[in-house]
Amino acid sequence: MAVRGEPDRAARGDAERRRHDILASAEQLLEESGYAALTVRAIAAGAGVSAGTVYQYFSGKEDVFVALTARRLQRVQAALAEVDRGIGIAGILREVLPEITELWRRLGRSAPQWEAKVLAGGRRSKGVVTSATVYRETLDALAGALREAAEVRGQTLVDDPALPHWVWDALVGVADDLLLGGARQSRVRPERLVEFATGAIERSIVV
Template identity: 65%
Template sequence: MDPTTPTAWGDAEARRRDILRAASNLLESSGYAGLTMRAVAEGAGVSAGTVYQYFDGKEDVFLALMAARLENICTTVDTIDRTLGVAGLLREILPQVRELWRLFGRSAQQWEAKVLAGGRQGRPATMSAAVFRRTIRSLERALRETAAADGRTLVDHPAMPHWVWDSLIGVADDLVQGGSRQARVSAERLVTFATEAIERGIVDS
């Protein structure tokens, strides 16, 4: 749908998309601190009361944005060509992980502490946690299928996909912060080194 097209009265799903689009723009321009319900309402062209019809507060808006990004990553993981090799698969995923981290950054750690560690358990929190777990399961399945297509197997350990995810977040953080560039290592060389190192770390010898 064209974002410039006015949302029809009564189109609840489109209104929700308008609110989330405005929230995403705010998060990108002003960070989590700028994600106020009033600012979201202004960006979406609705009243603050309308925003509260869809979300209980800024934290619920944040959770919905996080879940949407994770859903996109999950879809990508499910559809990636399994003949790319493990490192190649990780390189395909990394741009979206980088964007997730660029947008949510340190706030993602707050989300992890509150949601994944068994804290706040309202409906939005439960949904975003479920999407994250589905993403991890999809990542593990994709990694194993990709390794199998290459005649290899991966280590059999429940922590494996979580370690891979955390490793990708670490690479994403470096790409966002430009740490490797300060050491005169190009982003391309960093990504190649990191994804190949992750592959070596999870292939069963």
């Protein structure tokens, strides 16, 4: 005899798996071909579901896109929450850089679309507003981690609201170089680039 509530749990599990498959399909499309390849039909084909099923979970490809971005940003937040503040500012940046690099590897070529649809003004869907909120939360988490690391080391950060934005953009730049192999063309090892860049970022934001 079935226990009361088991069908509901099974239905929720199936729904979560379908949502996961839809997002995984979309992320693969973005990584391989960019935002232009992201259509509901292509997402559905990759997930092994119908286009109608995709619309049960998302209002369209834009909502799928911002959900992916939010999920990756939340992973960056999780990395920031777990890292030991005692390793210092540069250490924290080195620890979180792999998550930022993975975000950029999978979604970087679609960054202009995300900026236009999520960060720019204009009418927004609930999903877009949520993704923009997660982005702000990620910058807040970054700022908080840097501040706490500075306090542990007896350092003082530059007092400027642009600081977390600049640090984020600098890390994205490092991630882009790591992915494209720019530094290797000049015979600079990736680990040396990371060490130099994170140290330079620390020096630039400490009074």
